[in-house]
Amino acid sequence: MSNSISLKKATVTFDERFTLTDIDWDITSNQHWVITGTNGSGKSALAAVLAGVGDIESGSISGLPKRVGLVSFEAQAELIAKELKKDDADIMDVISLGTPVHEMIFDRCQDPELAQKLVKKFGLSKLLDRAFRKLSTGETRKVMLIRALSSKPDLLILDEPFDGLDVDTLAMLQEHLASIIHTVPMIMVLNRFDEMPDFITHVAYMDKDGSGKNGSNRGKLTLTIDRQDKAAFNELYQLLHLKTTDLNVPEADPANKLPELDPSQPLVKLKQATIKYGDTIIVDKLDWTIEQGQHWQLSGPNGSGKTCVLSLITGDHPQCYTNDIFVFGFQRGNGESIWQIKQFIGYVSTALQWEYRVSTSCKNVIISGFYDSIGMYSKSSDNQKKIADQWLALLGMTDRADQPFNKLSYGDQRLLLIARAMVKHPPLLILDEPCLGLDDMNRQLVLALIEKICEGKKTTVLYVNHHAEDKIKGIENCLELKKE
Incomplete structure (x- = not known):
């Protein structure tokens, strides 16, 4: 990503179900961001905007990269839904076995050498001939990660990338991400603040912004913080703790x-x-x-x-x-x-x-x-x-x-x-x-x-x-x- 991405008073809608309102946000090529906030505040929606998703109602968005590596539950669900459609006997003359994993990974792959290396690292070598839709949730997530990482992206968007991964895979992923911080900017969506990698430079905090027309939910980018600002970072950690903790109000004596x-x-x-x-x-x-x-x-x-x-x-x-x-x-x-x-x-x-x-x-x-x-x-x-x-x-x-x-x-x-x-x-x-x-x-x-x-x-x-x-x-x- 050679240029900066800039959102100016951007209001973006998603199928009349959700709206991001008045988003002001600038991202430069030397920054790595975490988007965090309360449930339903639009964290994933904001990340998706950077991949070109959503309809811009007002304001402006400029500098979106041409090639985005995206890993999210929504993208994962879309891939699986496409595969399941191949089972429709009314449309197909033969029963489809589904797209094999090796085709999912290597078809139109921009960096086959890296993809092969990650397949081995993530333990998918024995699964390359298996149908993608037959994989477990964690295995599907590994395929998504390999596809994104080997696409030579201008921007890497990882929405809850650590969910569903076993301990060994998690450690390998974190190690790989740390090794590419100087070549590709990253945007992560995380619910858990303690999962934030050390290389993250900035934090964007989302919060709910009430309801819009037709009862759709609305989200707003409330705060952007430089991680070097220790006082502001600690306050944001405290806010997220209060907003998302499962702790209840303590009982009386x-x-x-x-x-x-x-x-x-x-x-x-x-x-x-x-x-x-x-x-x-x-x-x-x-x-x-x-x-x-x-x-x-x-x-x-x-x-x-x-x-x-x-x-x-x-x-x-x-x-x-x-x-x-x-x-x-x-x-x-x-x-x-x-x-x-x-x-x-x-x-x-x-x-x-x-x-x-x-x-x-x-x-x-x-x-x-x-x-x-x-x-x-x-x-x-x-x-x-x-x-x-x-x-x-x-x-x-x-x-x-x-x-x-x-x-x-x-x-x-x-x-x-x-x-x-x-x-x-x-x-x-x-x-x-x-x-x-x-x-x-x-x-x-x-x-x-x-x-x-x-x-x-x-x-x-x-x-x-x-x-x-x-x-x-x-x-x-x-x-x-x-x-x-």
Whole structure:
């Protein structure tokens, strides 16, 4: 590949089933990329675009190479489907034995010497006369790899190349790929970050972009990262860990179990709630019910009363006693203490992060959530330490357990404070502008963690932000306040 490939605001559709939207991406001949991201985000589709697949709806794509070596499950399935068609007795006068492996590999082969060498390396010598369609999945994949590698490609596209290969073949493939990095640029699609070869220079991260017309799915290229940027690379690893890990939200500590709530009662009910200062009305006759397991987004411009409404729920606003408010089984003003209410609430805000300035370890920050303290002033139990370790694992921060909290990035501090708020599994988790002050990567990390919590189904999330359109997967209810 002598020239660079350039995608400028490219929107590409695939049979009305999937659309890549507004893709900006430049690839030069000295770069080797991994495309990664969440399931269904369009990783394979983006790789296929470089092989000329898809219909360009808008934008531009230039510099696509003439000869592309492509290995993917889709291409593998197409080859097998073509072979199976040869079995159709209505069309064929004789029963087809199918295309033999040697024909699949050597027909129109650009580098027979390399192909022969790889056949021997991959242990296919005894299978050359066998019908291609009679091979196992792993053997079929080996044939695909040999075809692509011996095609003298200008660009090599390998979509999950390591799947289905035995240990010995995997090692041989990795060795061969490392030997050709100076002659052909490579694009790999990988779900597992730990499979990334050392020679990869750049990473492209894909994410889902909602649904398009006719219900088709959409994907977007969200980030491109130079592997030399260690900080950005580590953050992307953490994001992928949160997005794709099978780990669940850790359980609460039985020794710190909260009182049971009546499942038939709402967590919060505001009836005609009004907040005013003199003649200025901030919140006017608000009716709002939050049921258990019903995640909400509270949005609105500055001055619309979002923080005031939150403080009515938490009991921090003096006018909470002059309004008709029901929280966690308590009717406000009937003798309950503020701590009886707050034990059921996890709260994260920028203000809390400003206050949390003690020099304690990441692990102790999480453990402090059991005591609702800023810092650690009590001896923690073995089970609390174990739960904190599980949260660190979920966050992809196990190796930072003993690092000082105040030495972490702003985004990592926010993640830990959300974990701190969640350790007791409060019935209600209030996240007040959790993405305020975060760059795009850290914002995505925080949103991924919130999605994970919503999946857990034991805590109701109240997510506060400025923009109603800034949706989080799992949060289906929205209350938008207007500024009077």
